[in-house]
Amino acid sequence: MLQEASSKHGLAAGEQCTPQNPDWTIDQGWANYTAQEHAVWKTLFERQTKLLPSLACDEFLDGMAKLPIGAEGIPDFRRLSDVLRKHTGWEVVAVPGLVPDEVFFDHLANRRFPSGNFIRKPHELDYLEEPDVFHDVFGHVPMLMNPVMADYIQAYGQAGLRAQCLGKLPQLARVYWYTVEFGLVEQANGLRIYGAGIASSFTESKFSVQDLSPNRLGFNLERVMRTHYRIDDFQESYFVVKNIAELLELASIDFGPVYARLDSGPEYQPGDVLPADRVLHRGTGKYHLDRRQGG
Template sequence: MGQAPVVYGQSDRPPRGDYARAREDYTCEQNWQAYSAQDHDTYHRLYQRQSAQLPGLASQAFIDALPLLGAKECIPRFDDINQRLRRATGWEIVTVPGLIPEVPFFQLLANRKFPVTDWIRKPEEFDYIVEPDVFHDLFGHVPLLFNPVFADYVQRYGEGGLKAARLGACEQLSRLYWYTIEFGLIREGGALRAYGAGILSSAGELPYSVRSPQPQRLPLELLRTMRTRYKIDSYQQTYFIIDSFQQLFDLTEQDFTPLYQALQGQPEFAAGASMPDAAGTTNP
């Protein structure tokens, strides 16, 4: 779940959302008055459930930034969040009706604008939803945009995405988005914690990603990550770990053109594929 570009072609039904109200760049106005009491209640219950799980599982940077979303008893007004977000990192959130094509998505990120879907899931979708809704986007993604280093990484990703689109490498780059911004893990104080939005907004995957012995967890390495397919309909079988947001930013400071060239003709890794390490053993 999330705005990762390659996800767009993997749904078996058209995207949800009223695209007739979107501008040429796919943004629109948040119609806050249109939310029903049930919509606000759904958001509040989701917020309560997820925030209660965060201690010991989520990145402290995320926990510290979460209150900056503001209202938690109802769906926040995006304009209110933007007043704080612009002051903190120069970012803003913009409303979109749902999933958008990859190039407009990259353009928004490159201009420090994060697209947030404004509709919310139905009560019967409380535990699982295929596409990102306003809870996933706000709760999962926006808090870390208040972190200057992570916010710079997301902008750099958008700039890199525009280049990848020109080079025909969006699929490879989308895997980096998936395994960092959506499903990334980080070591903080020697402990494993989640920072990816897809994990942080999921009641089941948050404890699974950090504590379960089932998935493999590998240090983030760009070529390995961009060769690894991922799951959109189940918990991840592989997670990639960083030691800091600065490390993540520094990894993406280089020109990716040689990486895309190195990936040509290389076989992909299945989502749960293990790979021998230097000692000849298998991870994990």
């Protein structure tokens, strides 16, 4: 299973790597993982599970505890799916990496979560351009054990197919980014992580909740759909839901009127704070300012 460090996966690798199956699914090839690849999983798993009990939301920790996931090695998708189906009707399917949007949405709409079957190299522990099996499984799958998140992500898949037809995919993608990937939630013990992009990142887990630099703003759908995001670094702003159940409201929204309003009006930059925002923490912006100045 070990790949050259320069290799790309899935859609990023070009047409020559398109799988034969129209839905881009492949066999996970669990028996082919090398000892080195299992060791990378172990390193990532152990440091995140030491860190997250004080940073991740209750729903994430509960889901993790009920899944066949451990430090011993990369999980078998078949075993994960057996447990997921019993709880929320989801399953994990292996794909070679990034897949076309319509394929991704169709999987989600049918309660199939596509996960890359490859894992990052030892020198890529803290940053990877493409989502790998650690991001996809460790970051996403625990929250799929939660009925609210299970329904929300399925609804997002259904909405994505419609948004693609209407030419509104960039705006809808921002909702996924600021919730499923980089969302925070208010809980009795403070702000906690539920987004997979944060939960699977050692450095951003601490930055998102504890650092003074980023803004932490109350979630507002239209505000989020007008807001650009960072794909190359930590987020400048994190949007916070009051509880995970708030996501159910998004799952039942008719996006048609929202899309109509988005045809005009402003677009916001990642670090903007607006007068109408519910500001939980106004960030200093120091981290990104230092990065821009080369500090």
